[in-house]
Amino acid sequence: MDIKWKNRLRVGFWAMMCTFGLSGLLVAFTFGNQYVHRDYFHTPEFRMELDQFAQYLNMFELNSITFEEKKQSLTVSEEEINDYRNGMGDITDQTNSIQSDYQFRIEEALLADNQAAADIYAAEKDKKIEDITKIFKSDEYARERIMNEKEKELKEYFKQREQYRTDYLKYKNQFQYYFQSGFSDKDYTNLSLVGDETVQDKMNPQNTLYMTSYSIPTERSLDVWLLGETFIPFTGEIAVPKGLPSSSSFMSQYHKYKQEQITLWAYAFLSVAALILCVIFGRKAIAVPSAVGRGPSYYDKLPIDVRAVFFILTSIGAIISLFFIKHQFIYVFDNPFVYGRNMFIGLVIATLFLVITLIRGKTFAAQFKNWGHLKEEWKKGLLHKAGKGVKSLFTQAKESLTDAFLNRSIGVQLLVLLISVFGLGAAAMMIDLNPGLIVVYIILLAAIGLPIVLLLIRRIGYFNRIVIKTNELAAGNLGQDLPVSGRSVLAALAEDINVLKQGVKTLQHEQAKSERLKTELITNVSHDLRTPLTSIITYIGLLKKEDVSSEDWLTYVEIIDKKSKRLKVLIDDLFEVSKMASGNAELAKERVDLVQLLQQALAEYDDMINNSSLQFRFSNPGEPVYAFVDGKKLWRVFDNLIGNILKYSLENSRVYITVQTGNHHALITFKNVTKYEIGENMDELFERFKRGDSSRHTEGSGLGLAIAKSIVDLHEGSLDIDIDGDLFKVNISLKVEETTQVHH
Numbered sequence: 001m002d003i004k005w006k007n008r009l010r011v012g013f014w015a016m017m018c019t020f021g022l023s024g025l026l027v028a029f030t031f032g033n034q035y036v037h038r039d040y041f042h043t044p045e046f047r048m049e050l051d052q053f054a055q056y057l058n059m060f061e062l063n064s065i066t067f068e069e070k071k072q073s074l075t076v077s078e079e080e081i082n083d084y085r086n087g088m089g090d091i092t093d094q095t096n097s098i099q100s101d102y103q104f105r106i107e108e109a110l111l112a113d114n115q116a117a118a119d120i121y122a123a124e125k126d127k128k129i130e131d132i133t134k135i136f137k138s139d140e141y142a143r144e145r146i147m148n149e150k151e152k153e154l155k156e157y158f159k160q161r162e163q164y165r166t167d168y169l170k171y172k173n174q175f176q177y178y179f180q181s182g183f184s185d186k187d188y189t190n191l192s193l194v195g196d197e198t199v200q201d202k203m204n205p206q207n208t209l210y211m212t213s214y215s216i217p218t219e220r221s222l223d224v225w226l227l228g229e230t231f232i233p234f235t236g237e238i239a240v241p242k243g244l245p246s247s248s249s250f251m252s253q254y255h256k257y258k259q260e261q262i263t264l265w266a267y268a269f270l271s272v273a274a275l276i277l278c279v280i281f282g283r284k285a286i287a288v289p290s291a292v293g294r295g296p297s298y299y300d301k302l303p304i305d306v307r308a309v310f311f312i313l314t315s316i317g318a319i320i321s322l323f324f325i326k327h328q329f330i331y332v333f334d335n336p337f338v339y340g341r342n343m344f345i346g347l348v349i350a351t352l353f354l355v356i357t358l359i360r361g362k363t364f365a366a367q368f369k370n371w372g373h374l375k376e377e378w379k380k381g382l383l384h385k386a387g388k389g390v391k392s393l394f395t396q397a398k399e400s401l402t403d404a405f406l407n408r409s410i411g412v413q414l415l416v417l418l419i420s421v422f423g424l425g426a427a428a429m430m431i432d433l434n435p436g437l438i439v440v441y442i443i444l445l446a447a448i449g450l451p452i453v454l455l456l457i458r459r460i461g462y463f464n465r466i467v468i469k470t471n472e473l474a475a476g477n478l479g480q481d482l483p484v485s486g487r488s489v490l491a492a493l494a495e496d497i498n499v500l501k502q503g504v505k506t507l508q509h510e511q512a513k514s515e516r517l518k519t520e521l522i523t524n525v526s527h528d529l530r531t532p533l534t535s536i537i538t539y540i541g542l543l544k545k546e547d548v549s550s551e552d553w554l555t556y557v558e559i560i561d562k563k564s565k566r567l568k569v570l571i572d573d574l575f576e577v578s579k580m581a582s583g584n585a586e587l588a589k590e591r592v593d594l595v596q597l598l599q600q601a602l603a604e605y606d607d608m609i610n611n612s613s614l615q616f617r618f619s620n621p622g623e624p625v626y627a628f629v630d631g632k633k634l635w636r637v638f639d640n641l642i643g644n645i646l647k648y649s650l651e652n653s654r655v656y657i658t659v660q661t662g663n664h665h666a667l668i669t670f671k672n673v674t675k676y677e678i679g680e681n682m683d684e685l686f687e688r689f690k691r692g693d694s695s696r697h698t699e700g701s702g703l704g705l706a707i708a709k710s711i712v713d714l715h716e717g718s719l720d721i722d723i724d725g726d727l728f729k730v731n732i733s734l735k736v737e738e739t740t741q742v743h744h
Contacts, residue, residue: 024271179236321350
């Protein structure tokens with residue numbers, strides 16, 4: 001008995017050393033890169049502190065300028081006045097915008113019988129219009145406005161800068177510095193030199209914990225850019241003196257880093273030593289089952305699949321415990337008692353999991369050597385028994401179905417009912433239930449659903465099925481059609497129910513389509529407008545930062561300009577579609593040669609066509625084809641269609657554009673092979689914000705075809721789409737002049 005306990009203690013001690021070694025390696029691998037530096041003053045964290053101090057020093061001392069000094073030097077040039085006016089836009093547009101904005105407010109106030117509010121709005125309107133007019137008419141007034149804005153921005157800048165002065169003073173009390181100007185002999189230092197003392201007497205390796213050369217670069221920093229001053233470079237040295245009090249943040253971090261560094265590498269060294277001992281005594285540990293003895297008899301009686309799951313869980317538990325130890329180590333320096341205790345508890349738990357995994361794993365692996373015994377154990381397992389139970393259940397179901405089909409008509413009807421119940425039930429459950437509960441759903445389906453189905457197969461007849469289907473229709477569950485057999489009253493009733501169901505289904509389909517298109521419109525409008533707007537907001541935020549270089553500033557401005565133009569195109573297209581949908585669009589018809597207009601549209605894309613891999617084939621009657629149309633709007637149709645061809649055509653394919661006349665109409669056809677798969681519902685391509693590439697990878701607004709069709713409809717023509725696989729064909733039919741000859 002004593003020998004068995006000694007063996008168990010030996011195994012437990014070996015497992016604890018192994019766990020300790022693994023945890024130490026995990027900790028060293030995770031945090032070691034933070035503690036490879038000589039001391040805290042050589043870490044990236046301290047370097048960030050040093051750079052921050054240099055920025056503050058440059059801001060408050062080296063390149064410092066007062067608010068009053070800068071305010072006196074502010075000027076406003078003629079170019080700034082012109083830019084200020086150009087940024088506001090056209091004076092007419094500004095005036096009209098103010099008029100329309102306040103007109104709506106005044107009318108609302110009058111409708112509410114609030115004359116006082118209407119008078120206030122009218123006064124505000126007149127004041128704003130007067131202000132805008134004075135800006136455009138008077139240079140002095142515009143200069144005064146710009147100067148006020150500059151002073152306001154300058155004041156805000158200095159106000160924000162003062163928020164950093166406390167941090168600067170904290171750093172200044174812990175750093176020693178000495179800098180020389182690149183353009184003068186002036187020195188900047190916080191050293192107190194007595195008599196003949198020099199900077200080297202104060203700042204040298206013997207008197208400092210850390211010392212480094214530092215230079216303020218010659219680039220323009222953000223604050224200097226805002227102030228509009230010439231940036232002066234400085235070179236010098238920054239040091240941390242040895243005489244700092246222990247309460248200073250640098251000394252606290254210095255001692256803390258040193259303590260953590262020693263602890264970490266001592267932990268790592270001991271863990272390596274522990275692993276070496278584990279390897280040396282590893283052979284004895286392999287004999288754990290014989291040394292410790294067999295586990296409790298009830299465990300060996302468990303099914304083999306349950307034991308396999310238990311083995312996997314103990315392995316996972318050991319790994320989780322090791323990671324728990326690692327996460328506790330990072331906090332052990334803040335509260336050694338609490339987190340050190342947690343590490344010890346984690347070490348004990350990980351050791352227990354490791355011992356159990358080792359014992360059960362070796363016992364479990366030994367069973368795989370005897371395949372005959374393993375097969376016998378598998379037959380006793382829960383999974384095998386569950387499989388046999390499912391097989392028995394299906395056998396009973398098969399026998400019941402055979403009995404149900406003794407009368408073929410009733411059997412077919414019951415089978416349809418079975419498919420309907422399972423299909424609708426499974427679909428509803430899959431939609432409503434949390435995906436994580438799928439296992440529970442399967443268990444409930446097997447325990448409750450199957451017995452109910454067997455009961456229905458045995459007892460429900462044709463009449464009951466019609467009643468159930470009627471109830472389902474009333475509840476909104478359409479399902480499959482009722483089978484109609486014979487000429488009985490029940491068959492006629494079933495046929496009438498089917499007709500009614502198809503009508504409801506059609507109505508629901510149209511309603512669902514309408515709701516879906518409405519949702520897609522709102523979603524796509526929000527997405528397409530938000531995308532450039534988000535970019536504009538993001539880059540404006542970047543411009544507000546203090547560390548933006550001149551090159552980055554120009555890049556951000558270019559991106560903002562590009563996204564602004566993109567946003568304008570989207571809004572213009574949206575207004576165009578809205579105007580046409582409301583019937584407010586007007587046509588300026590004139591006699592236009594459709595062939596020449598189409599050639600002009602193609603010429604606009606000449607460079608893009610030549611740079612693409614597409615081959616355009618254009619054929620026409622060879623003479624003008626005149627029609628009374630709005631040339632600008634019809635050119636917009638051709639422009640949208642050609643642009644779509646260039647975006648969505650398959651590379652290295654041909655594009656055919658033809659113009660034919662006949663029966664007093666001109667037929668203009670565009671044919672191309674698409675690179676994206678197009679859905680079967682062609683009508684949806686005319687919906688707003690609908691694109692051929694459903695993933696919305698392209699830059700278009702999705703309004704092109706909707707605008708084109710609206711324009712053609714205004715001309716009392718027709719625009720149709722024909723899709724054959726990947727072949728995309730657009731046919732435009734327009735009425736032409738009587739004098740135009742007929743060509744085929």
